[in-house]
Amino acid sequence: DVKVTQSSRYLVKRTGEKVFLECVQDMDHENMFWYRQDPGLGLRLIYFSYDVKMKEKGDIPEGYSVSREKKERFSLILESASTNQTSMYLCASSFGGRSYNEQFFGPGTRLTVL
Amino acid sequence: KNQVEQSPQSLIILEGKNCTLQCNYTVSPFSNLRWYKQDTGRGPVSLTIMTFSENTKSNGRYTATLDADTKQSSLHITASQLSDSASYICVVCCANTGTASKLTFGTGTRLQVTL
Numbered sequence A: 001d002v003k004v005t006q007s008s009r010y011l012v013k014r015t016g017e018k019v020f021l022e023c024v025q026d027m028d029h030e031n032m033f034w035y036r037q038d039p040g041l042g043l044r045l046i047y048f049s050y051d052v053k054m055k056e057k058g059d060i061p062e063g064y065s066v067s068r069e070k071k072e073r074f075s076l077i078l079e080s081a082s083t084n085q086t087s088m089y090l091c092a093s094s095f096g097g098r099s100y101n102e103q104f105f106g107p108g109t110r111l112t113v114l
Numbered sequence B: 001k002n003q004v005e006q007s008p009q010s011l012i013i014l015e016g017k018n019c020t021l022q023c024n025y026t027v028s029p030f031s032n033l034r035w036y037k038q039d040t041g042r043g044p045v046s047l048t049i050m051t052f053s054e055n056t057k058s059n060g061r062y063t064a065t066l067d068a069d070t071k072q073s074s075l076h077i078t079a080s081q082l083s084d085s086a087s088y089i090c091v092v093c094c095a096n097t098g099t100a101s102k103l104t105f106g107t108g109t110r111l112q113v114t115l
Helices: none
Strands: A005-006 A011-015 A019-025 A031-038 A042-051 A053-056 A065-070 A074-077 A085-095 A109-113 B006-009 B010-014 B017-026 B032-038 B045-051 B056-059 B062-067 B072-077 B086-093 B103-105 B109-114
Touching: A005 A085, A011 A019, A011 B072, A019 A031, A019 A085, A019 A109, A031 A074, A042 A065, A042 A074, A042 B103, A074 A085, B010 B017, B017 B032, B017 B062, B017 B086, B017 B109, B032 B056, B032 B072, B045 B056, B045 B062, B045 B072, B072 B086
Parallel strands: A011 A109, B010 B109
Antiparallel strands: A005 A019, A019 A074, A031 A042, A031 A085, A042 A053, A065 A074, A085 A109, B006 B017, B017 B072, B032 B045, B032 B086, B056 B062, B062 B072, B086 B103, B086 B109
């Protein structure tokens, strides 16, 4: 069975803290994605990675960085958390290559920055 | 600008009734359209995926239609159940740019099924 896991379901951090969100997939997918989901805005792409150590900016990369040292793991880093980064963060993965490969999502991490 | 608009924003129906959710898009070039179901506090789960040449696709009580000429899709839910209560998100994909395809997401329709 397809599985994408995220390190935390809920996280509370203080302004200025460095925050790590971890995502692991067990499907040997080439592509991995980080989104944030806010009410009324839908999912917005932060960063994605199409291979180990490769990354590309999405639509809203400001204030975030990513790391992909192993194929199965993709980390999202908030260097200095701010209150406007309070959101639901969703990780997804898919096979590479053809355009209509389905993205499989993790359960999400609800991050609150105080 | 690539956009996906869904209607209605929210919907309440009685258990056992049918309903139809709408999706209009302006994404170009078009490759495929997907409907996802997202339970509260969970990640989205795919219901159907349709490419340009497909007009309709079913997954149990869920039937999606696609009119690529008018750039409209609908998701019809038959004989609704309480477990259908969720957000339904329409997602449109453009052609592969060489790396990973970027998706355009609608804001979703929040469906509540009541007794």
